[in-house]
Amino acid sequence: MSPLSGYLLLSALLFSIGLAGALTRRNAILVLIGIELMLNAANLNFIAFWRYGPNPAALTGVMFTIFSISVAAAEAAVGLSIILAVYRHSKSINLDAMNSMKG
Amino acid sequence: MTISFFIIAAITIVGTAAAMSLKNLVHCVLSLTLGLVGLALLFLLLGAQFVGFTQILVYVGAVAILAVFAIMMTRSAEPMTNLPPASFRLSGVLIAATVFAVLAWAISSATRSLPSQSSQPEVSVNQIGVALMHQFVLPLEVIGVLLTAALVGAAILAMDETGASR
Numbered sequence: 001m002s003p004l005s006g007y008l009l010l011s012a013l014l015f016s017i018g019l020a021g022a023l024t025r026r027n028a029i030l031v032l033i034g035i036e037l038m039l040n041a042a043n044l045n046f047i048a049f050w051r052y053g054p055n056p057a058a059l060t061g062v063m064f065t066i067f068s069i070s071v072a073a074a075e076a077a078v079g080l081s082i083i084l085a086v087y088r089h090s091k092s093i094n095l096d097a098m099n100s101m102k103g
Numbered sequence: 104m105t106i107s108f109f110i111i112a113a114i115t116i117v118g119t120a121a122a123m124s125l126k127n128l129v130h131c132v133l134s135l136t137l138g139l140v141g142l143a144l145l146f147l148l149l150g151a152q153f154v155g156f157t158q159i160l161v162y163v164g165a166v167a168i169l170a171v172f173a174i175m176m177t178r179s180a181e182p183m184t185n186l187p188p189a190s191f192r193l194s195g196v197l198i199a200a201t202v203f204a205v206l207a208w209a210i211s212s213a214t215r216s217l218p219s220q221s222s223q224p225e226v227s228v229n230q231i232g233v234a235l236m237h238q239f240v241l242p243l244e245v246i247g248v249l250l251t252a253a254l255v256g257a258a259i260l261a262m263d264e265t266g267a268s269r
Contacts, residue, residue, distance in 0.1 A: 003108075005214040007149075009207060010112050014119055014142075016203035021123030023195030026187050029128065029173055033135055036166065037119055040142055043154075051149040052217070056224030059234050063242075065154050066231075069161050070246045074253035076166045080173040081261040087177040088263070096187070 007048035015041035028086070028093040032079045039072045107148060115141030128174045136167045150223045153231050 018037030025031055043065045050061025087093050118138030122131045139162040146155035235243050 002214055002217055002219050004217045004219055005210050006108065006112075007145075008210045008217075010115070010145075012203055012206035012210065013116060015206070016199040017116070017119045017123055019202055020196050020199035023198060024187070024192045025123070027128065027179060029170060029177070029179065030123070030131060033131070033170060034123060036162075037123075037135075037138075040139070040162075043158075044142060044145060047146055047149050047151050047154060049218075050151070051224065052220050054218055054220065056220065056226070059226065059231065062151055062154055062226065062231060063234065063239050065151070066157060067242055067246055069154075069157055070250060073161050073166060074250055076169060077257040078253050078260070080169050081257040083173055084176060084261045093177050093179060 002052075004048055004052040007044065011041045011044040011048070014038075014044065026095050028083045028095055028098075029080070031095065032076065032083070036072060036076060039068065039075075043068055108145075111141050111144045111148060114138075115145065128179050129171065132167055132170045132174065135170075136163055139163050139167070150226070153226075153228050 015038050018034045018041065020034075021037065022031050022034030025034065046061045046065045046068070050056055050059075050065075053061070083093055086098065090097060092098075115138050118134045118136075118141055122135035122138055125131045125134060139158065143155045143158040143163070146152075146158055
């Protein structure tokens with residue numbers, strides 16, 4: 001097994017763990033955390049391909065990961081404040097209780 | 104494949120799996136922090152020092168704290184009483200396992216054509232800064248605008264509507 005395929009397998013496993021969490025948990029915060037885990041698995045893929053790829057001097061993988069981390073941070077901030085707004089409205093962040101878009 | 108890779112991978116998997124399966128949400132975020140530190144160590148192991156420390160700063164420093172604040176403000180620290188039915192959870196885990204099986208099959212069948220540079224690339228923060236300021240300056244500006252918009256949007260969304268803020 002080459003080193004790169006080890007990293008790719010680990011990243012696939014992290015993605016599956018995040019997917020399982022996002023699908024099975026009913027708490028909105030945990031679903032958001034699961035999505036963050038899936039983003040992180042993609043970041044690991046970028047860095048692994050950059051490290052073992054043919055042209056690491058171009059820095060493409062590193063740049064993509066930096067921008068991806070920034071977008072994920074913005075997503076987490078906006079997502080958590082939406083969860084706060086929903087909680088203030090309906091006193092619950094259980095996803096099964098969020099079944100109407102109108103107040 | 105070195106022994107350090109397996110140790111750090113085990114830490115990461117245990118941390119993230121615990122984050123997705125524990126009952127208490129505060130414990131979930133704490134084990135998520137462990138998993139994210141493991142990921143940052145993997146980045147360091149791959150030679151991407153800047154990304155590793157950015158990961159620690161952004162995820163361990165900001166996102167985990169933000170999640171803890173959200174848990175406390177929504178009073179969901181105590182374990183949830185109404186869990187979904189077991190069949191629902193089982194189907195979710197089955198879907199994730201299928202996705203992993205397909206990905207693992209694809210990776211293992213492509214393992215011969217994967218690139219494998221043996222030399223560790225040497226990249227300094229200086230090089231990253233120069234690249235950010237020349238080649239990637241437009242994405243950098245766009246990210247700046249995005250982060251500003253997200254900051255303002257998050258503040259407005261979390262603002263109390265019923266108060267005198269209108």
